[in-house]
Amino acid sequence: MDLLLLLARRSWRSLLIATLTGLACGLAAAGLIANINHSLADFSHLRPTDGLLFAGLVVLVVVARILSDISLLRLGQAAVSDMRLHLSSKLIDTPYPRLQHLGKHRLLAMLTDDTQTISQAVELMPTLLVNSGIVLACLGYLGWLSLPLLALTAVLIVLGAASFHWPQRKALSSIGKARELKDQLFDQYRLLTDGSKELQLNHARRLQFFERLLYPISQQYSRDFVRGMSIYALVLNWGNGIFYLLIGTVLFVAPQFIELSATLVTGYILTLLYMITPLSELMNALPGLGKASVSLRKIGALEGQLEVADTPGHSLVPARHVRSLNCRGVRHTYYREGEDGRFTLGPFDLDLRAGEVVFITGGNGSGKTTLALLLTGLYQPEGGDLLLDGQVSSSTQNQLYRQHFSAIFTDFCLFEHMLGGDDPQLIQQARDYLAHLQLAHKVNIDGGRLSTLDLSTGQRKRLALLAAYLDDRPCYLFDEWAADQDPVFKRFFYTKILPDLRQRGKLVIVISHDDAYFQLADRMIKVDQGTVLETDSDKLIETSQIHC
Known part of the structure; x- marks a missing residue:
């Protein structure tokens, strides 16, 4: 839901178009299943129009999926890019003492790790949207085949979803703890790079750094992360088990209570088997979506601590001279x-x-x-x-x-790039200064950029x-x-x-x-x-x- 709100804020129209094309793809895919089921049941009386309908549905599935994937990918990456630029702008407008208080490690973790996690989750959205459309359309087709069997399917899906709720909360809790530890890991990595000379010169300090700081935090991060992802693995395999249980119920239990034809059961099982792939992909996306939800909350909390100064209503051009x-x-x-x-x-x-x-x-x-x-x-x-x-x-x-x-x-x-680097007079002046500072043999200027x-x-x-x-x-x-x-x-x-x-x-x-x-x-x-x-x-x- 948080990701959908992120995309909607960027462009709700683009999100609507992508949603409609994804649903169209799902309907077309369900239509393909219905067409295949009908053709198998009436194989001896197939007509050329049946083949044309099949080909048309294939084209519709392909075109709708391409449109949905491309539009969502463009929308998602634009939304993530906007978020990165917004955070960067807000960060640079935050008073310097506040930035010192927050610490470089927390800001770097937000700008790199959190935004990357959200970007990876956004890349899943096209597949999730199309698969959701496929599942909904297949459920509709199942209801057309048999309402009692659809009711049985819905009951098992609701029970399965209810059984996911508590484990998913535990998984998100563990991933959230791991994310908090990642701030500390970034701080230790900063110490590792900034203090590399001191750590190499002092073996006792090196041992202390690894044994008392880096190692415990890294181990605790691994434990929390593995715990959260293990819960997700349990949830995913439990979901697959419920789905196969549903197929077994239709095959072995339902016929004992409901009058079912072999053609209906065949079509039902065929549709359920077709749904396994999109449902598995939806469930496999849960860990990525969970991590993205944690990152979005982390960014929101940290963004709330960035005290942006008031933007002036006038130009920020300084005076040429000050008395x-x-x-x-x-x-x-x-x-x-x-x-x-x-x-x-x-x-x-x-x-x-x-x-x-x-x-x-x-x-x-x-x-x-x-x-x-x-x-x-x-x-x-x-x-x-x-x-x-x-x-x-x-x-x-x-x-x-x-x-x-x-x-x-x-x-x-x-900074490598010179301010006003497209001004030939400024470039020449910079080269003259390089000579005076005895840096001309070390540094060149090419296209307004310092060579090293x-x-x-x-x-x-x-x-x-x-x-x-x-x-x-x-x-x-x-x-x-x-x-x-x-x-x-x-x-x-x-x-x-x-x-x-x-x-x-x-x-x-x-x-x-x-x-x-x-x-x-x-x-x-x-x-x-x-x-x-x-x-x-x-x-x-x-x-x-x-x-x-």
Whole structure:
């Protein structure tokens, strides 16, 4: 039912057409059985018209099934594609702190495993619809042959369906538990890939990871999944048994109470045998439909946790130039991992101006990255506000506010396709930057696409710097960009890149521990245990030398 609602929301007209053609296929198939039964009973008096009717029914079955299959496949895949795009759009519009809370593993499981499960179930819909039509039409033909036998058939089918209800609920419960464990499995797979170096270097940690984390979760997932699918296997074989029991009842029991001719019994048994295949296919689809139902519920629950920000009614084109960034009473509170209580950054006031380079310094855990996320609009303050030129607010126009920034965080991401890659002038500019960054021998640009991202961390950061340069946003933020660079490129960044951005009138914010270059900053901001204060670069240099 959930899948039918998914298809109906996409296009109820297409679903109706597919349903009607599927029913037409079922009627034609039942007509074939009736024609065959009639021909066997009256074999000696067959006429050419009987053969023409048979051929016409065959053509109708084939054409109706093709139309139903193709229309349902197109509708189903379009519905799944719409769902994927809708979830992706909603995910990217969800505030960044909410995404952090949900976790990458849960989001990846939803976008990959759940949508794939639903897609596989949707692929079953054409067969299910046609087979349902065949079964209904065959039941109609059975009623035409003998109403008492149809009543007996209906009673056995209802009893069989009733006996499926409780086992199917248990099967869905086990599959649902397995699906919840799959989120944990995805989290462990993330640890396995992200921590591969540490696990290879430390055998004891590797053993702990496999024995206490990955192995128990994997085993429990297998037990729950096998339990659910085993129940389905029991249900399917029990259903086949009931169907053969029905054939035996018609052959050996019914004639004791009802006057039945050999021709009628032959036609009835022939129809029942024909129904075995579509009924078996319907029952074999139950596990796939059950898993899809669990995935749809999981997606619905997770989608409800995606707090989509309001879509602005105006364009999201940023201003070409920004004069100032003003922070007024900005405060943000969050829980820090491994600590009791809350950590609060601020409240603080700052006035940053275009055409200046501002360094942000502070110890680990002091709140520098939180401040960076606030300044770029990825975090929204719980108190106060940030404004660009006194107009664009991070609190009321957050999406537009964010478009003014180009940032390279420590956990940055690279994209193969360049933005505006069809502009020859931009491509040439990118190639010039590649040469300056000494990446031209590693990376080529073809059709607006970077030839490779398989580079060292320092080279990848230089490539991220290239992308940020080409964005040409009015505000730039660099979070420890120089940390993975050799001395040559570290000096290049501080003495060439930053002055160039200053000269171009950009508002530049740099998180840095490189005290050797503090004197190059126009202003220094120190973050210390939640306080944000402007300080003098000479004092910071003296303090860092004392600590050394």
